[in-house]
Amino acid sequence: MLLARPTANIPRRMQAAMIVVAMAAGILLQRLFVVQIMEGEKHAQSLINQTTIPILLPPPRGLILDRNGMALAENRARYDVDLYVRELSGNYARAHRGRLPMTLVEVGVGEKRRKQKQVDIDRIVQETAAEPLRNLGIQLNYDVEELRRHANQRPNTPFQLATQIDFATLSRMSERDPRIPGVDAAARPVRWYPYGALASHVLGYVGAPEEQTLETFQPEVIGKEGMEKGFNADLEGVPGGKILKKNNLGFIMEEQGYQAPQPGKNVYLTLDARIQTIAEGVMRRVGRGACVVMDPKSGDILALVSVPNFDPNSFVPGGTGERADWKRMLGDETKPMLNRSIGAYAPGSTFKTLTALSALENPAAKFTPQTVIHSPGSVYIADRWWKDWNPDGQGDITLKRGLAMSCNTFFYQLGVRTGIDSMTEMAKRIGFGEKMLLGPDGESILAGEDPGTMPGKKWMEDRMAERKKKYKEQIEKWVADGRPGPRPTPPPVERWSDGHTANTSIGQGFVRVTPLQMSVMMSAVANDGTVFRPRLVQGVALSTETGVKPVREFSAAVKRGDLGVKPENLAAVREGLRAVVMEGTGKNAAVKDVEVAGKTGSAQFTTRIGGGLVKDTRTWFTGFAPFKDPKYVITVIVEGGVSGGSTCAPLASEILFKIFEMEKGVPPALVYQAPVVGHFHGVTASDGSYVPGAGPTPTDDTDGDGGVFGGIFNWFDEGNNSGGGGRGLRRNR
Amino acid sequence: MARHRIFSGIHWPSLFLMLGLCTAGILIIYSATHGSEMADLKNAAIQQGAWVGLGLACYFALAFSDYHRWVAQGWAWFGGGLFLLLVVLLFGREVNGAKSWLRFGPVGFQPAEVMKLAFLVGATALLVTMREKMEKFRTVLALVGLALIPVFLILKQPDLGSAAVFLPMCFGLLFAGGTRLRFLLIPAGIGLAGVLAIYLWVGHFGKELPFLKTYQNNRIRTFFDPNLDPLGAGWTIRQSIIAIGSGGFGGKGFLRGDQNMYGFLPKNIAYNDFIFSVLGEEWGFLGGSLLILGEAALLLCIAWIGMRAPDLQGRLLAGGVLGMLFTHFFINVGMTIKVVPITGIPLPFVSYGGTFLAVCMAAMGLMQSIWRQRRLG
Known part of the structure; x- marks a missing residue:
């Protein structure tokens, strides 16, 4: 046996060691190949996701004007305090060693209604942002339920922590920047109907879009009725955007590329x-x-x-x-x-x-x-x-x-x-x-x-045919159901x-x-x-x-x-x-x-x-x-x-x-x-x-x-x- | 003429591989730390360069000495190492919750790293005296017992990663010394089976190990699935994978690693334990595989030198160095790409860290010394 001759087996053992080294290198190379070549794209995407914040700049909505050029629907500027949910909670997590406050929230409707554990975004806001904003004279006037829903469903779009802050407060906020990552002041165009209820049925109105769409761009409002709905595609415009690079603490390092939003088109009515x-x-x-x-x-x-x-x-x-x-x-x-x-x-x-x-x-x-x-x-x-x-x-x-x-x-x-x-x-x-x-x-x-x-006459014939068809279906159902109740009476025939x-x-x-x-x-x-x-x-x-x-x-x-x-x-x-x-x-x-x-x-x-x-x-x-x-x-x-x-x-x-x-x-x-x-x-x-x-x-x-x-x-x-x-x-x- | 004779015995491949790895290390350290404001990081590349200089001095000093001399003094070195470990426990500076640094003015070093070298010669001395009983199990016990003394002291710091390296060093020494294979393979087999069992129990079935605390269980689980806690325990491994993966085939280029620059890869570990992640991001698969091949080639050189060693002392030294460097290499690279769990040990010749660098270069110097006295044919 080799073991009996200690000195003789050494070269063989060193050869075995060489093989082990080569195998270890092979394992590492193989794994490196998987991570970098096969999964490279995926990881590159993760990197983009975590280092960039795509900010979509909503385009101002087009106007609706009467035949003389009077604007019946226009936009006016509103100043808000925006919250970017992911930035705030991500930063909070790091500051608290990955521990986020959780809370039970009721989700779903009807029978699917259940309690779900979610990050208590409201508490995070209250702990981090409420105080500095209050010092600037900004009262947060958001709805807690709405915030929770937003944080869950649309974390990439800003949520308005406070709306309609006045211009003086806005300037104060930009002067004494409270530096809360993910909280920012923003001016945004909002729909305004200068004549109130005038022609409201023609103009329609705008509302928040349905939540479930996974489009890259989600406008803050879409037309819900009237012209606003019928001509939504024209009025909406094309969103612009910019990409911000952020570091691991959520601080913005640089801005990459900027594309101005294209305003929506105007709709000219015949109304006077x-x-x-x-x-x-x-x-x-x-x-x-x-x-x-x-x-x-x-x-x-x-x-x-x-x-x-x-x-x-x-x-x-x-x-x-x-x-x-x-x-x-x-x-x-x-x-x-x-x-x-x-x-x-x-x-x-x-x-x-x-x-x-x-x-x-x-x-x-x-x-x-x-x-x-x-x-x-x-x-x-x-x-x-x-x-x-x-x-x-x-x-x-x-x-x-x-x-x-x-x-x-x-x-x-x-x-x-x-x-x-x-x-x-x-x-x-x-x-x-x-x-x-x-x-x-x-x-x-x-x-x-x-x-x-x-x-x-034709209309009456169609109506009778429809009536007959319905009766036939009724009878078929009556037969199929094992004939419960009295037989449906045939409809009157009108000529x-x-x-x-x-x-x-x-x-x-x-x-x-x-x-x-x-x-x-x-x-x-x-x-x-x-x-x-x-x-x-x-x-x-x-x-x-x-x-x-x-x-x-x-x-x-x-x-x-x-x-x-x-x-x-x-x-x-x-x-x-x-x-x-x-x-x-x-x-x-x-x-x-x-x-x-x-x-x-x-x-x-x-x-x-x-x-x-x-x-x-x-x-x-x-x-x-x-x-x-x-x-x-x-x-x-x-x-x-x-x-x-x-x-x-x-x-x-x-x-x-x-x-x-x-x-x-x-x-x-x-x-x-x-x-x-x-x-x-x-x-x-x-x-x-x-x-x-x-x-x-x-x-x-x-x-x-x-x-x-x-x-x-x-x-x-x-x-x-x-x-x-x-x-x-x-x-x- | 004399000069020619001296250098004719040099093992050139290992020297150049080592120098190449050291150079790559300085470059990557620069990339990982440039633009940083923190005092510890700002001059890291220059400091590493200085330590390479010191390491080369040690290297050549040992290369042109007779390695038998060091083995003969082995017990003294071992005792000196233990003394330093005691000193650091008593007077050491606490950094990141571990008492592992001894400082003399601007220069500081880690006795635990020095101990690796001291243990190498000490253990070699022990095995040489027990050479007749090499096939007995008590030799194994004696060596492990010897190793447990520094391991205990290092665990007191605490520095689990450094302490853990003594085990494979023992393995390498015994393997090269000629112990019975079953003394090595059976414990190794049990260890592997244990790891597999833990994987199945915790990682696959999601159960908890009863003798560990919940957070320890979570750490194991996180290793198997970093996505479970992307902002907490899984953060580093996840960010490391993202960094390396996003490098792709050719990498993003020198100083171009976003992941590193933007601090997703924590700054305080990117230049030492996670240096491979920085390399992978900036130099891609090309750079990463080149480094793996370089490290592996150096290890093969050590095995080759061990094979050609003229006597037991030489073989033991080569086996111990091989065990140490292989463990560092495999675990360090492996943890960045999720082959092994995260353990804080540096990558030989590349990671920032002067003491370990000098120790590794000194160890290579010993190898060079063995090569110069190699058996011919």
């Missing part, structure tokens, strides 16, 4: 802030309603009003306005967030204008402005009697008188005479039953637009009848029109038959030092089609509408020194308020002025009004009056607008006690909608109740 102010000022008086003012020669929307409304400043996160009371806003049954100007309503007698247009356009109807139709107190159509609002009727009358007095029996007969197909065709030319605020690619420009409903036609011809039953659609129809009547696409946005432009560079433009006066009604016949319709204001149901719309034409309307509705069903009449006025050379089309709708003539016509009159005063050089004062508070006053007064501000007494109620087939449905079930009509009433009872 002055007209918007006038219309909102007048509409403030009603609890719930909407108003559209449009240029009939171009389709430009000059004012788009919906009341009640809201102050978008109150939604800006950390903004400078009053904070919105969310619970109150969401629980408010008057729905201040709802844009009523693009909501669908039963049009009532205003729809008679369309019935007249269809009959004049349809040769088969054999109807001219001179055609006399005997209009008694009631007519017999489709096995029942259809009453006029005036039990004596209007006698032998032509179109002019029929429109002026809003005679139901005249239009029942006219509707049946021209037929539903002709009316559907005319509605299609105008765009009833379709969304109107569309961009060039057919995308919706303003969220929340209701297409409305234009019924017809389009003259009764439906008659009902539609006076704007009752299934038909639903938005105030915007009504304005488009009235514009076409006013401008001799051209149907324009309504325009709300003129374009998007980038404002730079060298000037304004258009990015996208939405052309003015885009023709959608023609009414196809002979000019002389159209003139006769206009005459009729003029007669409405001169001697008919719309006398209250008259304006001194200006010839106004238009049509009133009202549709009886039943609303559920606080559990009880109440009458909630929707009243309309739609018209144009001046009569000879129309410059403005106006549509006013009021929920819970008495009648179009008594409730809406005076409002339209006042708005038009003020617009023409403005043209004469008396513009309204553009001031900060407090939000309009909604109410149900008109509803409780369905017994006749409601006296609107400037309107005459309800005894003048002569819109011609004497309670025939009022569209009755449950307001809060609107989404499910595509059928509308009287069915809802029967079901509810």
